[in-house]
Amino acid sequence: MTSSLEHSPRAGARLSRRVSGIGSMRLAELMRLAAGIGAIDIALGIPPGEPPAEAVRAATGALTGGRNQYAPPEGLLALRETIAELARRHRGVTVDPATEVTITCGATEGVLNALLAVTDPGDEVVLFEPFYENYPGMIELAGAVARPVPLDGPGWRLDLEAVRAALTPRTRAVLLNTPHNPTGRAFDEDEVAGLLDLCARHDLVLITDEVYEGYVYDGRRHVSPLGRPGAAEHAIVVGSLSKSLQMSGWRLGYCLASPAFTAAVRRAHERTTVGAPGPLQVGAAAVDVAGLADDSAYFQRRRDHLVDRLGELGLTVARPEGGWFVLAAVDTLGRPSDLLAEELVRSAGVLVAPGTSFFTDPAGGRRWMRMTFVRDEGRTEEALDRLRNFLSGGHHDR
Missing domain, CATH: 3.90.1150.10 (Aspartate Aminotransferase, domain 1)
Structure with missing residues (x-):
């Protein structure tokens, strides 16, 4: 039987420009x-392993124990405390789980919430090319305009002069992924600090997607803008438990930012997904991240x-x-x-x-x-x- 929906007239005319594009x-x-x-x-x-056994046990216990209704939109405090500990281990910074951490439905929602929090329709967002495939569409969904800046040379270096040349009066944010998908660059101190300083000088927000923060090689360490001068006024960091706890299907991400940015991110988050699944948050919060290998x-x-x-x-x-x-x-x-x-x-x-x-x-x-x-x-x-x-x-x- 053929559905009448298959022949809806002029359906394309009713689609938004942001989705059609x-x-x-x-x-x-x-x-x-x-x-x-x-x-x-x-x-x-896709993570090669499974979530920690204690996470699965705790999530299952929450499901069978009646914890199946809304969690707080900002996320369970116990999980925000877990995220704060991960931030200390991987980024060397102290964040307040009460006012500087928001749990999202994966890092993808986290990036979108950050974009919604700091850009208006028509604003421009600098991103680095090559880029994670989802970024341009996410920027467009937020009503902003992507301004790609190529990474430099065979080493995929971040060229601050090229970023500066790409800025216009409508630029509001810079989107950086480190470690970088698809090139594998782990941007260094000079690159990250220089980019944050450039954002501070031009009153921009640096949004960093750091989902691979636990995976850097050859003795390097992950470099994040958090904790650096100007970060409180000019940086929002997005992360995910998909990789660090090997639970990509649980869709648990997070945003780390100053209280002012966090309040804005939470307003966007409450109007997109309202909150991440409560039982899965219970499971993730049960993991002793200090004991992770x-x-x-x-x-x-x-x-x-x-x-x-x-x-x-x-x-x-x-x-x-x-x-x-x-x-x-x-x-x-x-x-x-x-x-x-x-x-x-x-x-x-x-x-x-x-x-x-x-x-x-x-x-x-x-x-x-x-x-x-x-x-x-x-x-x-x-x-x-x-x-x-x-x-x-x-x-x-x-």
Whole structure:
């Protein structure tokens, strides 16, 4: 039976300009294709493990014990205290869980709330290119305008002069992801401090998405604007438990900011999702974060192995300084990454992310392909073997 909704007249005329201007995510289309084929996914940074057992027990106890109604919009105090401890461990700062921490439905909502809190329609937001695929659409949903600034050179450095040149009287915020998806840069002291100082000089807000703050390599440490001069007036930090506690499906993120910024973020949060799921907050709050193992050394070994394997295949790869991804140059393979990614799904049974998803002009990303090193080790090895066979002219029989 055909639904009458399928033939609603002039439906497109009723869509908002902000939604009409946002295209579908290319990787989502490839994911649907890969699911139908049974391809091995080395595109998405899905945590390889499970949430801590005590989190699952506590969340289950909350569900069966009657704690199934609204939690406070700002988040359970016990979880905000957990987040404050994580901020101390990973960022070396002290935050007040009562007035400087807000629990959100994942870091995605956290970034959107921060944008809603500090920009008005028509304002401009500087973001760095290549960028996490969701950012331009999030900026547009907030009614603002994205102003991409390319990261500099083969090392993907943050060019403060390029940022300064991109500023206009309508600029209100700068959006930075560190450690960076997709390049793997962990921006250093000079870059972060310089960017915060630039924001202070021009009365802008620096929004930092730090979901990979616990994953930096080769002896580096995570650098956050929190705790630096000017941060209280010019910085909002967004984080997530998806990676640190390996619970991406729980959708628990957070915003860290001064009391004034926090009050504004909470007003936006209360009018988007109202609050994050209470039983899951109970579960996450039960984790003793002080006792969590530091598994960055394990992921560093996984990173090195993937970089070495891709190098053996003739791909050029900058060794990631942090995060969960590798961005490989594929221009030697003779076809753009968007076509290559589809070929890999169909012919090799391997899902990767085409670089076209991470650039305003897709042409800028056609020489890049993103892969993750955090998926199941055995399946990753099989995917790399399939990739090698494909590049050597072989075929994969599914």
